[in-house]
Amino acid sequence: xxxxxxQHSDESSDKPEILNSDEMAxxxxxxxxxxxxxxxxxxxxxxxxxxxxxLQQKYNDLNDSYxxxxxxxxxxxxxxxxxxxxxxxxxxxxxxxxxxxxVDDFERALTALHSSHDRDAMLExxxxxxxxxxxxxxxxxxxxxxxxxxxxxSDTFEAVTTIPAQDESQKGMVVDCIQKGYKLNDKIIRFPKxxxxx
Numbered sequence: 151x152x153x154x155x156x157q158h159s160d161e162s163s164d165k166p167e168i169l170n171s172d173e174m175a176x177x178x179x180x181x182x183x184x185x186x187x188x189x190x191x192x193x194x195x196x197x198x199x200x201x202x203x204x205l206q207q208k209y210n211d212l213n214d215s216y217x218x219x220x221x222x223x224x225x226x227x228x229x230x231x232x233x234x235x236x237x238x239x240x241x242x243x244x245x246x247x248x249x250x251x252x253v254d255d256f257e258r259a260l261t262a263l264h265s266s267h268d269r270d271a272m273l274e275x276x277x278x279x280x281x282x283x284x285x286x287x288x289x290x291x292x293x294x295x296x297x298x299x300x301x302x303x304s305d306t307f308e309a310v311t312t313i314p315a316q317d318e319s320q321k322g323m324v325v326d327c328i329q330k331g332y333k334l335n336d337k338i339i340r341f342p343k344x345x346x347x348x
Contacts, residue, residue, distance in 0.1 A: 248286055255279045287332075295331040297324045297342040307331070308341040315347035323347050
């Protein structure tokens, strides 16, 4: 008999407690009060004027930072432009100084031409000046564009005229160069004027 009562009491403790409607309503109200208290503790409502002042201060700080950055960039831009102009000016000055030495050589050659009758010495002097001038151009990145005997390319050559090709292999090829072309650091500064066989 005792066993049965113990079993009955164990089973009743496992079952959920059934509440009547008044007790349920009271429990819901208690939960709402607890929730309201938690929300009011977590979120403190600030004074709107204080919040506006803080936002105004942030705006002023950001605006000041932007104006300073803009002024610094403008100064940097102006300084860079001036430095570039100085580099170009001094670079041009260096090139012109080197050209002046070549002009001196030409003057000496002209003086010698008027006073000397030795044609071979004059030719030798002119050859020296010419080779000196070519080496000056190379030092400054200027190179002659090879044209003769190459296939015609409109991106590299300027065709002045065409002539009938004497040989089938000369068709579409550069057969003569009227004016030499030059490039400065792989950029064409003067296109070679050529005659193309057709």
